[in-house]
Amino acid sequence: VHCGLDGWGQTPVVPLQKGPQRNESASSLMECSVCYEITHPACVQRLCPQFTGYMNEDMPNSWECPMCCKSGKNADYKPRHFRARQKSSDLRRMSISSDASSAFESKAQPDHMSGDSGSENEKDNKELVPIKKRRSSEGEIETKSQSGEAPRKQALRMQLAQQLTCNSTKALKKPMFVVRPAPLNMISPLPSSNIALDKRCILNVFRHLSPKDLFMCSLVCKTWAQFSIDPILWKRMDFAQKRISSEHLKGIVRRQPETLILDWAHINKYQLPWLIQRLTALRELSLVSVNVKSVISLRSCYCAQLQSLDVSFVSGFNDSALREILGPNNDSRRGLTDERVR
Structure with a gap:
């Protein structure tokens, strides 16, 4: 500023004074x-x-x-x-x-x-x-x-549209379906001459192996690692007297067993509901001598349709705990209040 004045022709004040504006008009700077x-x-x-x-x-x-x-x-x-x-x-x-x-x-x-x-x-x-x-x-x-x-803009738009349509050799056609890659399971693999990669043959061999041997086979290659966790090989899983960790929970969910034995196992009240909600094919569950708080956590609308439940030797398990498990669902969300899901 050559004259040293502000936008309203006044001398600037340092520091600026707080309060209402001195002028409501716009600055001339x-x-x-x-x-x-x-x-x-x-x-x-x-x-x-x-x-x-x-x-x-x-x-x-x-x-x-x-x-x-x-x-x-x-x-x-x-x-x-x-x-x-x-x-x-x-x-x-x-x-x-x-x-x-x-x-x-x-x-x-x-x-x-x-x-x-x-x-x-x-x-x-x-x-x-x-x-x-x-x-x-x-x-x-x-x-x-x-x-x-307006006429010039319209002429430019028409000229651009004509150039785009003339340069294209393909006829404009609206797609009839959404283009997306097909899932991997829909791609039928080509028949291989190597019998070691045939799933039907390998599963018949894996059925006679122990869990320890299946683990050793899963380290051979990626294909065998996928074959070794097939639910057909893990219809029954036994974790008696084991301390259940997060790795155990992941392995159980990936194998989807029908019979799960957790006798005398150390599992808390948060791990068991998380596990039960993800085992849709579970039919038999054994919780012998498990903490009563973990057993009561079975009261969930996501529990599978169990055919057999063993709660023997559960300390502190009485009639009130049984009514707590078989009671009405505690989830009030719509569609989850029906007692028939028990």
């Missing part, structure tokens, strides 16, 4: 979009009286100062903010020379002074820049002609 200098228009006008600045309608308190117009810096300037890609060429300013200074002065004159003496170059500029609004530093608004905006 302007920032040049080319050199980014903040000045008063009146102060710059005294330095360059023969040139005028142009307001930027896209941003408040933004203009092209007369200093940049005088030096020609705004000729190659590209604004930082675009409203549309096609407007980038419209926002360019032509270079300032000694011949162009008279054209700027003629634009700054009032409308009632303009007559038949208007130059043909000014008419050509109006046709080339149909959507540009410029305002001089004195506050006069200059609006370019907008009559040819």
Whole structure:
């Protein structure tokens, strides 16, 4: 700021005073979009009286100062903010020379002074820049002609659409179905001459192996690792006197047994409900000498349709605990309140 005053013509106060604003009007300080200098228009006008600045309608308190117009810096300037890609060429300013200074002065004159003496170059500029609004530093608004905006846009759109359709050799056709890759299980594998990779043959051999031997076979290759966890081989799983960990829970869920034995096993009240909810094929469950809190956690709407449940030697298990297991469902969500799911 050349004069040292703020946007309202007053001396700035440091620090800023808190409270209501001193002025409700807008600040008169302007920032040049080319050199980014903040000045008063009146102060710059005294330095360059023969040139005028142009307001930027896209941003408040933004203009092209007369200093940049005088030096020609705004000729190659590209604004930082675009409203549309096609407007980038419209926002360019032509270079300032000694011949162009008279054209700027003629634009700054009032409308009632303009007559038949208007130059043909000014008419050509109006046709080339149909959507540009410029305002001089004195506050006069200059609006370019907008009559040819809509027809020109429509013609460009039709031309672009015609080019796209002509360059394509394929006929446009709406797809009849959603294109997505097929799941792996739908791809039928080709018959292999290697009998070691035939699932039917390998499963017949794996049926006679112990769990320890199945684990050793799963380390041979990826194909055998998939064969070794087939539910046909794990219809009965025994974890008696074991401390159940997260790895045990993952292995049980992957194998989906029909009979699960957890006699004298260390399993808490959070692990058992998590396990039961994911064993849809479970039919027999043995919980001999398991903690009573873990047994009561069977009261869930997600429990499988058990045919056999052994709760022998459960410490603290009485009639109230049995009623707690067989009681109505404690889940009040819609569709889960039917007692027949027990």
